[in-house]
Amino acid sequence: MLYKNELIQSFLSGDMRALARTVSMVEAGDLQSLQLLAAFAREGKRARLIGITGPPGAGKSTLAAKLAESLLDRGERVALLLIDPSSPFTGGAILGDRIRMHAIAGRSGLYIRSLGSRGSLGGLSRAVPPIVQLLENFGFDAIILETVGTGQAETDVIETVDSVVVVTVPGLGDDVQAMKAGIIEIADVFVVNKADREGAERTARQMEEALKLGPSDVPVLTTIATTGVGVPALISSLDAHYQTMLADGELAKRRERRLRKALHAYAASLVSVRLAEWVEEQLTGHWADIESGRVDIYSCGRRLAEEFQKGR
Amino acid sequence: MLYKNELIQSFLSGDMRALARTVSMVEAGDLQSLQLLAAFAREGKRARLIGITGPPGAGKSTLAAKLAESLLDRGERVALLLIDPSSPFTGGAILGDRIRMHAIAGRSGLYIRSLGSRGSLGGLSRAVPPIVQLLENFGFDAIILETVGTGQAETDVIETVDSVVVVTVPGLGDDVQAMKAGIIEIADVFVVNKADREGAERTARQMEEALKLGPSDVPVLTTIATTGVGVPALISSLDAHYQTMLADGELAKRRERRLRKALHAYAASLVSVRLAEWVEEQLTGHWADIESGRVDIYSCGRRLAEEFQKGR
Numbered sequence: 001m002l003y004k005n006e007l008i009q010s011f012l013s014g015d016m017r018a019l020a021r022t023v024s025m026v027e028a029g030d031l032q033s034l035q036l037l038a039a040f041a042r043e044g045k046r047a048r049l050i051g052i053t054g055p056p057g058a059g060k061s062t063l064a065a066k067l068a069e070s071l072l073d074r075g076e077r078v079a080l081l082l083i084d085p086s087s088p089f090t091g092g093a094i095l096g097d098r099i100r101m102h103a104i105a106g107r108s109g110l111y112i113r114s115l116g117s118r119g120s121l122g123g124l125s126r127a128v129p130p131i132v133q134l135l136e137n138f139g140f141d142a143i144i145l146e147t148v149g150t151g152q153a154e155t156d157v158i159e160t161v162d163s164v165v166v167v168t169v170p171g172l173g174d175d176v177q178a179m180k181a182g183i184i185e186i187a188d189v190f191v192v193n194k195a196d197r198e199g200a201e202r203t204a205r206q207m208e209e210a211l212k213l214g215p216s217d218v219p220v221l222t223t224i225a226t227t228g229v230g231v232p233a234l235i236s237s238l239d240a241h242y243q244t245m246l247a248d249g250e251l252a253k254r255r256e257r258r259l260r261k262a263l264h265a266y267a268a269s270l271v272s273v274r275l276a277e278w279v280e281e282q283l284t285g286h287w288a289d290i291e292s293g294r295v296d297i298y299s300c301g302r303r304l305a306e307e308f309q310k311g312r
Numbered sequence: 313m314l315y316k317n318e319l320i321q322s323f324l325s326g327d328m329r330a331l332a333r334t335v336s337m338v339e340a341g342d343l344q345s346l347q348l349l350a351a352f353a354r355e356g357k358r359a360r361l362i363g364i365t366g367p368p369g370a371g372k373s374t375l376a377a378k379l380a381e382s383l384l385d386r387g388e389r390v391a392l393l394l395i396d397p398s399s400p401f402t403g404g405a406i407l408g409d410r411i412r413m414h415a416i417a418g419r420s421g422l423y424i425r426s427l428g429s430r431g432s433l434g435g436l437s438r439a440v441p442p443i444v445q446l447l448e449n450f451g452f453d454a455i456i457l458e459t460v461g462t463g464q465a466e467t468d469v470i471e472t473v474d475s476v477v478v479v480t481v482p483g484l485g486d487d488v489q490a491m492k493a494g495i496i497e498i499a500d501v502f503v504v505n506k507a508d509r510e511g512a513e514r515t516a517r518q519m520e521e522a523l524k525l526g527p528s529d530v531p532v533l534t535t536i537a538t539t540g541v542g543v544p545a546l547i548s549s550l551d552a553h554y555q556t557m558l559a560d561g562e563l564a565k566r567r568e569r570r571l572r573k574a575l576h577a578y579a580a581s582l583v584s585v586r587l588a589e590w591v592e593e594q595l596t597g598h599w600a601d602i603e604s605g606r607v608d609i610y611s612c613g614r615r616l617a618e619e620f621q622k623g624r
Contacts, residue, residue: 041608133609259602260595263609263616267591270617272580278624279579283572290571296353297445297575304575305582308624312590 008039011138016111019138023113026130029269037130040137047079047136048242049258051158052146053186054167059193062225063167063234064146069104070235076141082114083128083147083157111140126269128157129262155186160258162251163188163241165234168207170199187211187218189237195222195230279304320351323450328423331450335425338442341581349442352449359391359448360554361570363470364458365498366479371505374537375479375546376458381416382547388453394426395440395459395469423452438581440469441574467498472570474563475500475553477546480519482511499523499530501549507534507542591616 010018022036052064061082068078105112115127128145135143147157158164166187190211192204204220211218219237223230245251282304289295322330334348364376373394380390416422427439440457447455459469470476478499502523504516516532523530531549535542557563594616601607 035610035614038608038610038614041605041610130610256599256603259609263595263602263613264588264591266610266613267617267620268584268587270614271583271587271621274617274621274624275580275583276576278621279576283575287568290575291568293353296350297571298347298350298353298442298578301575301578302347302350302582305579305586308579309583309586309590309620312586312620 004036008036011040014139019111019134020113022134023131026134027115027127029127037133040134045137045139046255047140048142049132049161049163050142050144050238051161051164052144052167053158053164054191055169058167058169059225060146060167063165063191063193063223063231064144065104066225066228066231067234068110068142068144069107070231071142072104072107072109077109077139079111079135079138079140079143080113081128081131081135081143081145082112083145084114084116111135111138126265129160129258129265132160132258133262156261158186160254160261162245162254163238165189165191165238167191167193168203169194170197170203188241189234190218190220191230191234192220192222193225196224275308278308282307316348320348323352326451331423331446332425334446335443338446339427339439341439349445352446357449357451358567359452360454361444361473361475362454362456362550363473363476364456364479365470365476366503370479370481371537372458372479375477375503375505375535375543376456377416378537378540378543379546380422380454380456381419382543383454384416384419384421389421389451391423391447391450391452391455392425393440393443393447393455393457394424395457396426423447423450438577441472441570441577444472444570445574468573470498472566472573474557474566475550477501477503477550479503479505480515481506482509482515500553501546502530502532503542503546504532504534505537508536587620590620594619 007018007022011022022040026037050067052060052067054060064080064082068080071078104110113131115131132143132145145157145161164186166189168191170192190207192200192207194200195204200222204222208220211220221230221233221237223234225231242251245254283290286295286300290297290300319330319333323334334352338349362379364372364379366372376392376394380392383390417424425443427443444455444457457469457473476498478501480503482504502519504512504519506512507516512534516534520532523532533542533546533549535546537543554563557566595602598607598612602609602612
């Protein structure tokens with residue numbers, strides 16, 4: 001308990017190593033450690049959450065790094081969370097691959113972390129919300145979440161940020177078509193990166209057309225992330241979006257949605273652990289019936305589920 | 313109910329369209345439809361499950377198609393399940409991209425299906441076990457599951473097959489190193505594909521060295537999936553592995569693990585639906601406390617979880 005109190009103390013005093021250790025504990029699905037979260041859940045600390053998503057090869061990491069750099073330059077504390085469900089690697093391991101991050105790694109006020117799929121209890125969808133809350137409680141002004149692709153884990157994550165930046169590149173062809181349906185719903189700002197490539201303007205216009213079908217005005221910007229071209233305009237666009245949301249109550253709505261999701265995920269993590277133990281207890285002595293085919297697993301599973309949640 | 317009875321009748325009579333429809337219902341997380349599974353859970357039907365995994369670009373799809381072709385050639389009925397958690401596409405959509413599959417598509421006794429991440433309640437980890445059971449109940453002799461990468465969903469899937477084929481290619485360099493740790497535990501047969509490339513022999517020897525650290529003898533084979541070179545040896549190796557497992561009881565053990573996982577996943581799906589509703593009911597009127605920071609979501613989540621599972 002002394003150890004735990006020390007960790008809490010270090011965390012609250014702004015020690016990045018205490019933050020890193022706590023993130024690892026939560027990522028590993030250590031439910032005991034999740035109790036620490038309650039201790040960190042301070043009032044009033046509010047971070048701005050920016051999500052960056054898009055297909056592989058769109059330059060999301062480079063753009064995320066440039067964005068972080070610009071925010072650091074104007075004095076904000078920035079956390080960068082790289083989420084890759086297809087990677088078994090977490091923590092430092094993947095960062096070696098992310099060359100673009102080297103340019104900003106080590107800057108004061110910056111925290112970079114990658115989250116892979118391994119070890120996270122119930123998957124990334126459950127691990128990310130409490131980690132984001134930790135980062136918020138630690139006192140970052142901005143949290144940038146970069147996610148690859150459009151899997152369920154990423155969709156879950158992206159749905160809970162304040163501003164979603166969708167990045168694509170010229171010449172993805174059919175992929176852009178395929179992206180449209182899902183993208184229109186989630187993009188707050190659309191970026192055509194690698195704008196020095198042929199077809200950038202055409203891609204931007206195609207996206208403008210596609211986005212017109214959506215409910216609100218989504219700006220389409222062009223950037224060259226490697227050189228930083230277009231990044232100031234992206235920041236302005238994100239700032240404008242933030243101010244609009246602040247004014248019209250959308251920010252509060254998204255924050256509530258985020259908190260609700262985190263609460264649900266946490267309760268579900270705890271219940272699923274107990275459910276798994278309980279089902280095993282109930283199965284003791286009954287497995288032969290299933291093995292022989294006398295009882296099918298679906299009838300059995302349904303009966304156990306109903307008994308477990310009886311009265312709820 | 314008439315509709316349901318008709319579907320069950322068509323399924324049991326071997327109608328592939330009834331199978332496809334049922335798979336879609338289960339994939340969509342339609343829990344009512346999961347009750348159908350109980351109707352299909354016949355005794356005695358046993359399929360052989362082969363998992364194929366490895367990094368992107370290793371030629372898994374081509375190898376899976378060749379393997380399916382060989383099994384079809386000797387009169388087996390084969391289901392091919394392509395699992396890609398990073399894809400939002402399911403059903404027919406992704407098959408267009410999988411050119412390699414065209415060579416065998418349409419053959420009698422073959423069923424091909426891709427599963428993306430979209431729409432599956434609780435993720436692919438929960439959707440795949442009942443779908444595999446459906447395929448088994450339908451009467452396939454062999455079910456080949458191809459998964460991309462090493463995410464949690466894939467690991468969950470791969471852990472429940474009878475034989476795991478791990479595919480790599482020459483020249484992946486550090487990736488092979490990185491793969492070793494996890495691979496040693498799960499591979500039953502190791503394949504260096506694209507063996508006409510430079511460095512194939514070296515990669516095979518490196519893997520043999522790495523696999524020596526593991527608990528059992530894992531053969532390392534070389535293939536050229538595009539031309540079929542090495543595929544007969546792979547089939548022989550898989551047959552031998554299957555016979556060994558049959559003799560030493562490992563097959564029964566893996567089957568039990570698969571059924572247990574499916575039962576757990578099904579019970580968890582049902583409970584998570586009720587839990588989510590119940591948590592929302594409990595939160596009514598209490599949200600202001602959370603919004604204001606008086607109550608943190610972790611204390612609240614823990615209290616709700618404990619109340620939900622009280623007495624269990």
